[in-house]
Amino acid sequence: MANRGPIHLARIAGIDLMLHWTWFLVLIYEVESRAGAYSWLGWNVLEVLALFAIVTLHEFGHALACRRVGGFANRILLWPFGGIAFVDAPPRPGATLWTIAAGPLVNVALVPLLWLAPSLAATANALTFLRSVEAINLGLLVFNLIPVYPLDGGQILYALLWFPLGRARSLMTTTVLGLGGAALLLLEALRRQDLWLGSITALILLYCWNGLQRARVMLRQAKLARHGEFACPRCQAAPPVAELWNCRNCQKSFDPFARDGTCPLCAQPAQGAHCLECGHAHPLPAWAAPAASAAATG
DSSP states (O other), X not given: XXXXXXXXXXXXXXXXXXXXXTHHHHXXXXXXXXXXXXXXXHHHHHHHHHHHHHHHHHHHHHHHHHHHTTOEXXXXXXXXXXXXXXXXXXXXXXXXXXXXXXXXXXXXXXXXXXXXXXXXXXXXXXXXXXXXXXXXXXXHHHHHTSSOTTSHHHHHHHHHHHHHHOHHHHHHHHHHHHHHHHHHHHHHHHHHTOHHHHHHHHHHXXXXXXXXXXHHHHHHHHTSOBOTTBOOTTTOOOOBSSOOEEOTTTOOEEOTTSGGGBOTTTOOBOOEEEOTTTOOEEEGGGGBOHHHHHHHHO
16 A cells, blocks of 8 residues: 655754645646636746745744753644644743744734735736735635634633633633634634535634633642642643543553552552653653652752
């Protein structure tokens, strides 16, 4: 069977740029739908390439900003609905805000450059192309800033609400608003019979629903007692006193921070645990809280 996984395009600043094979379907569709816009088909291809170049710059904005605040970002995927920067920002509202906002800021920086570009056009085709690229950048900027999760505007709202409400409640609020916004987008897609907008809306609904469920779990976990003698090495969150981890040997749920880190069913010792706040796994000895570590070595 042919490999239909993402195509590796390049590695830039330690970030792998990948292209999903379905992008070529978009290329064909866009070229055919705007076949009459130019006197030569090559301009249509250039227009689609310009679209994905702008998307790539946008996603690199996210990735590089995430690294700037101490996070991890090593892959960008281009696909029919735009791009995805696989970023892992530190679980802090300020770090999250800068990581998300940096993407639209790239589009903002391109606005004056693309506004001036049509004045340099030497032919009618070049003028049409440059005006189209200007419209593409502005359209992507406006659409991304719609305050509907998980669009950039919705995630910016989530990061801003994180300051006064906390992480779980801000995610709950943002995803509920996102579901309402997605319902309006779906009505608009039906009114316009726009398959692309309908597909985007379906993805938004899925992300909002998953985010809502995650927020509910986070709210429940926030009410649990904590192991004060342990802390995640990355985000410093204390693990809850609860059987929320599965034994790798027998899959029973247990608390690796109790009973000397052994499973009560099979007595298998836990080698490590993932943090329920930031998602990163660490060996159990690394979970010693700073105060406890100082006392042990003092």
